[in-house]
Amino acid sequence: MKKVNYLEIDGKSGGFFALLGVLGVIILAGLGGMYYMEHNGHFVTGMDNQIVWGMPHVFAVFLIVAASGALNVASIGTVFGKAMYKPLGRLSSLLAIALLAGGLMVLVLDLGRPDRLLVAMTYYNFKSIFAWNIILYNGFFAVVIVYLWMMMQRSMNKYYKAAGFFAFFWRLILTTGTGSIFGFLVARPGYDAAIMAPMFIIMSFAFGLAIFLLVLMMGYRWTERPLGDDVIRKLKNLLGVFVGAVMYFVLVYHLTNLYATEHHGVEKFILAGDSEHTKIFWFLQILLGGVAPLAILYSKLGSSRLWIGIGSLLVILGGLAQMYVIIIGGQAYPLEIFPGMEVVNSSFFDGGSYHHYSPSLAETLLGISGFAVALLIVTLGVRVLRFMPDSLADKDVNPHHKG
Amino acid sequence: MNKPEAASSGLSRRKFLTAGAATAAGVTVAPGISLLSVAHAKPVGQAVSDEQRWGMLIDTNKCAKGCSACVDACNTENGLNTGDEQQSRPEQKAQWIRKVDLRDKLTGHEVSLPLMCQHCENPPCVDVCPTGASFKREDGVVLVDKHICIGCRYCMMACPYKARSFIHEELTHQVENVPRGKGTVESCTLCVHRIDEDTNNQRDPACAEACNTEGHKAMVFGDLKDSNSTVSKELKKHSSKAIREDLGLNPGIRYRGI
Numbered sequence: 001m002k003k004v005n006y007l008e009i010d011g012k013s014g015g016f017f018a019l020l021g022v023l024g025v026i027i028l029a030g031l032g033g034m035y036y037m038e039h040n041g042h043f044v045t046g047m048d049n050q051i052v053w054g055m056p057h058v059f060a061v062f063l064i065v066a067a068s069g070a071l072n073v074a075s076i077g078t079v080f081g082k083a084m085y086k087p088l089g090r091l092s093s094l095l096a097i098a099l100l101a102g103g104l105m106v107l108v109l110d111l112g113r114p115d116r117l118l119v120a121m122t123y124y125n126f127k128s129i130f131a132w133n134i135i136l137y138n139g140f141f142a143v144v145i146v147y148l149w150m151m152m153q154r155s156m157n158k159y160y161k162a163a164g165f166f167a168f169f170w171r172l173i174l175t176t177g178t179g180s181i182f183g184f185l186v187a188r189p190g191y192d193a194a195i196m197a198p199m200f201i202i203m204s205f206a207f208g209l210a211i212f213l214l215v216l217m218m219g220y221r222w223t224e225r226p227l228g229d230d231v232i233r234k235l236k237n238l239l240g241v242f243v244g245a246v247m248y249f250v251l252v253y254h255l256t257n258l259y260a261t262e263h264h265g266v267e268k269f270i271l272a273g274d275s276e277h278t279k280i281f282w283f284l285q286i287l288l289g290g291v292a293p294l295a296i297l298y299s300k301l302g303s304s305r306l307w308i309g310i311g312s313l314l315v316i317l318g319g320l321a322q323m324y325v326i327i328i329g330g331q332a333y334p335l336e337i338f339p340g341m342e343v344v345n346s347s348f349f350d351g352g353s354y355h356h357y358s359p360s361l362a363e364t365l366l367g368i369s370g371f372a373v374a375l376l377i378v379t380l381g382v383r384v385l386r387f388m389p390d391s392l393a394d395k396d397v398n399p400h401h402k403g
Numbered sequence: 404m405n406k407p408e409a410a411s412s413g414l415s416r417r418k419f420l421t422a423g424a425a426t427a428a429g430v431t432v433a434p435g436i437s438l439l440s441v442a443h444a445k446p447v448g449q450a451v452s453d454e455q456r457w458g459m460l461i462d463t464n465k466c467a468k469g470c471s472a473c474v475d476a477c478n479t480e481n482g483l484n485t486g487d488e489q490q491s492r493p494e495q496k497a498q499w500i501r502k503v504d505l506r507d508k509l510t511g512h513e514v515s516l517p518l519m520c521q522h523c524e525n526p527p528c529v530d531v532c533p534t535g536a537s538f539k540r541e542d543g544v545v546l547v548d549k550h551i552c553i554g555c556r557y558c559m560m561a562c563p564y565k566a567r568s569f570i571h572e573e574l575t576h577q578v579e580n581v582p583r584g585k586g587t588v589e590s591c592t593l594c595v596h597r598i599d600e601d602t603n604n605q606r607d608p609a610c611a612e613a614c615n616t617e618g619h620k621a622m623v624f625g626d627l628k629d630s631n632s633t634v635s636k637e638l639k640k641h642s643s644k645a646i647r648e649d650l651g652l653n654p655g656i657r658y659r660g661i
Binding site: 038040041042043047048049050052053111112113114116117119120123124125127128129130131133134181184185186187188331335337338339340341342343344345346347348349350355 | 474490491492494495496497498501502503504505506507508509513518527529530531532533534535536551552553554555556557559560561562563564565567568569570571572573585586587588646647649650661
């Protein structure tokens, strides 16, 4: 194993500028969508007084969850002392910051009053998990930037382990906070479950690693730097474990709900209903986002980088589907305001089988632009600072490499 | 040696009794009507206190199916039907109070009732609001401070009664007493602008007033902490329930007949 040499990317190729251009266009489209929504008001969106959180929340929460998970690669190197992961720490931290920035941008721009961001930063109700999250998200930026600084400046290297531990604990608390946004909603039958917090943590492991794998493979392919098979194999095996763990948590969540009679309604709605949520759950979340990646990663296909890339993409798609089912599906199932009673008539849509939601183009574009913001930050980051080792060849980074 | 205290303070027993009788006569306007029961209401300009807890008893046995007098009165009072929200879909329009008809799944018994913010003692909307824009006054009224609401809509996710509305477009026809605006969340205020008037001008919330005018008298508003208030006496007389009592939120709105 030789000493790791980090280098900026050249950033002079046509491909580099094409990438910047594509990301820029997506971001502009998202900002255009946001302007349209905020200028007119939310009546132009698919959201209403029944489905109050829509597509932007699906993307925002996904990106925020993935952000904490992307830092995992760095944590494995620092906290768990795995030598092979250490050279990946800088890129992992950069990606974590970038994903969080993308997610937060979407979240903030979907507010009814995004112009009052300063109010959100200066008025705190400490009983609100949302208020805690504002602190946790801002703190995450600070903690990870310090962590990066300790990694990147040689004279500060001695504090790198302590900073890594701190960042690891911070990210666990952060994802607990994000999961608890839903876990603490006592009145909604689809939420109100303590398992939400740990499930979000394990989801973050999978989503963050899937995005990291894609960024890593793309980045090294486009810059023509060596990337060893051992590195990829370890990461893809880990991704498989995380995907399996997510499915386990989903299983336990639904089994627990199925045992309680009071939750049969919402379970039937999600698992065996006639809405789009049942299809999204089984086909996108479970089949395409869970079973298919596991089959790819643990079969012969798992030795092909193309297939690992496809598997990672499917994990991301499945993750977005899972967020959709949790966030939109959880609201679509009507609140049980009068248990034991059937709503015969209401002007405020209390009855009926479920609330419908058709996302508008504007809110979907805003959501997608969160991804573009994250990738733009990473692209510019690796251009100006030394985040990427010039080689991740097995002989250079894997202490157990033979040959 | 030991003089009675009244004498030592310069107030003889006779004078004391005379003054007491005069005071009693002063607060009794007419037989059976005493100012004492409303004397708890605060003078205008004085901060609200926890000496009151405003609440309401809704008797579903008296609530007429198909009658929407309370809803109409609320809309007019708070400027909810003054020509705004033309572009919003029905699912997007604000409703502070709505009529809901229910049928018992087992017995088939049907009831009709008005549903609005239940003004909980432990309101989940207040707990989850990141900025503190959702707040509960000392006298139990749950409100939204429109100046610091950022429109995150977490309160709408948390409310077990779906009592809140988000404003989906620009408003131009707000009424004087009720500030509202695009991008913020709102709900029933129990007509605070009415109950905050000084003693002589204090009025019931518009919904309760309209229900009385219609002759149904299904909504009794008052101070739950004043044992002499009509609402307290009625609550004591017959059983009543809170909606989703299992959540332990102790709402200020109680229902009879559900």
